[in-house]
Amino acid sequence: MKIILPSPAKINLSLWVNGKRDDGYHDILTVFHTINVFDYISIQQSGQLELNVAGSTIVPAGGDNLIIKACDVFSKHTGIKPKVSITLEKHIPIGAGLGGGSSNAALVLKGLNMLYNYPVDEEKLMEMAAEIGSDVAFFIKGGLAIGYGRGEKLIFYGKHKFDILLVYPNIFCSTAEVYKYLPPIKREISIEDAERLILIPLMKGDLDTLRENMWNDLESSRAPCIKEVMEAKKIIEDVVGTKVLMSGSGSSLFTIVDKNKKIDITPLQRKGWWVKFCSAI
Numbered sequence: 449m450k451i452i453l454p455s456p457a458k459i460n461l462s463l464w465v466n467g468k469r470d471d472g473y474h475d476i477l478t479v480f481h482t483i484n485v486f487d488y489i490s491i492q493q494s495g496q497l498e499l500n501v502a503g504s505t506i507v508p509a510g511g512d513n514l515i516i517k518a519c520d521v522f523s524k525h526t527g528i529k530p531k532v533s534i535t536l537e538k539h540i541p542i543g544a545g546l547g548g549g550s551s552n553a554a555l556v557l558k559g560l561n562m563l564y565n566y567p568v569d570e571e572k573l574m575e576m577a578a579e580i581g582s583d584v585a586f587f588i589k590g591g592l593a594i595g596y597g598r599g600e601k602l603i604f605y606g607k608h609k610f611d612i613l614l615v616y617p618n619i620f621c622s623t624a625e626v627y628k629y630l631p632p633i634k635r636e637i638s639i640e641d642a643e644r645l646i647l648i649p650l651m652k653g654d655l656d657t658l659r660e661n662m663w664n665d666l667e668s669s670r671a672p673c674i675k676e677v678m679e680a681k682k683i684i685e686d687v688v689g690t691k692v693l694m695s696g697s698g699s700s701l702f703t704i705v706d707k708n709k710k711i712d713i714t715p716l717q718r719k720g721w722w723v724k725f726c727s728a729i
């Protein structure tokens with residue numbers, strides 16, 4: 449049996465850092481939404497576990513791939529050693545703050561659970577996902593969610609419609625490095641704050657307030673890549689005329705767009721940047 453799974457990207461409509469933890473991670477509060485930018489993963493039962501990666505020369509095809517980590521975690525918790533041939537077709541920009549690797553890992557956990565006749569329930573899948581990475585658990589359900597803790601504790605709010613212009617300025621950002629060079633932040637954002645600032649304007653369709661309130665503390669990181677990302681942010685804001693935000697640890701940047709407002713994106717395309725109108729899903 450062969451299954452083909454679309455593996456969606458995500459943006460962070462906001463991300464606040466509430467402090468550094470003893471385990472080296474940061475306590476964050478973030479608002480995730482999946483978007484219609486996909487990798488495609490096929491999983492087929494086979495004599496042994498193998499992974500082929502198409503569409504990228506920088507994504508590892510061995511043990512460092514988060515898909516292999518997902519297979520290991522699946523085996524650890526179910527006792528089933530997956531004997532499958534997996535093909536990953538990459539389209540989500542890599543190191544872009546779009547969660548591509550985390551999404552791939554989550555979808556493979558779901559695919560293996562399906563192929564081996566549901567040995568674990570969704571709650572257990574979320575637990576397993578959290579072992580692989582901080583934003584893997586979000587992709588088990590997707591849609592609109594608040595993430596807190598490392599990003600693995602989640603409150604889901606269904607799915608909401610909005611459109612964005614997404615730009616990947618061909619800058620690779622290492623998540624670890626962006627967090628490492630983050631200056632101390634002295635304020636705490638609560639779940640209620642995030643609901644008031646982001647979720648309520650989004651649900652009301654009040655895009656001006658949503659744009660005004662969206663925020664990403666990781667933009668103040670002193671990691672070298674962020675300086676370049678902020679330069680790209682200014683260029684994009686001059687072209688689109690609305691506030692632009694970095695997604696997650698970068699480098700992709702997005703703005704919430706009104707369907708009926710025409711935006712000329714050729715100045716951005718002329719820079720050789722990846723530029724795409726997308727929708728929340």
Ligand SMILES: C[C@@](CO)(OP(=O)(O)O)[C@H](O)COP(=O)(O)OP(=O)(O)OC[C@H]1O[C@@H](n2ccc(N)nc2=O)[C@H](O)[C@@H]1O
Pocket residue numbers: 460463472473474475476478544545546547548550580581582583584597598599623624627628695696697698
């Ligand atoms: C920043 C976010 C926002 O959604 O996404 P991306 O930008 O990667 O898409 C996530 O927090 C990324 O999650 P993920 O990509 O799974 O990161 P992980 O593998 O768990 O962690 C990579 C490294 O980032 C740092 N890290 C990550 C999460 C967190 N809450 N605090 C941290 O300090 C740690 O140094 C960790 O070793």
Ligand SMILES: Nc1ncnc2c1ncn2[C@@H]1O[C@H](COP(=O)(O)OP(=O)(O)O)[C@@H](O)[C@H]1O
Pocket residue numbers: 506507508512513514515536541542543544545546547548549550552553621623696697698699
């Ligand atoms: N399946 C995967 N897809 C993309 N990147 C992966 C994958 N597995 C491991 N990686 C590694 O993760 C890093 C990028 O992760 P990605 O999820 O694309 O970015 P981000 O964390 O910024 O959203 C790269 O160093 C890449 O080599």
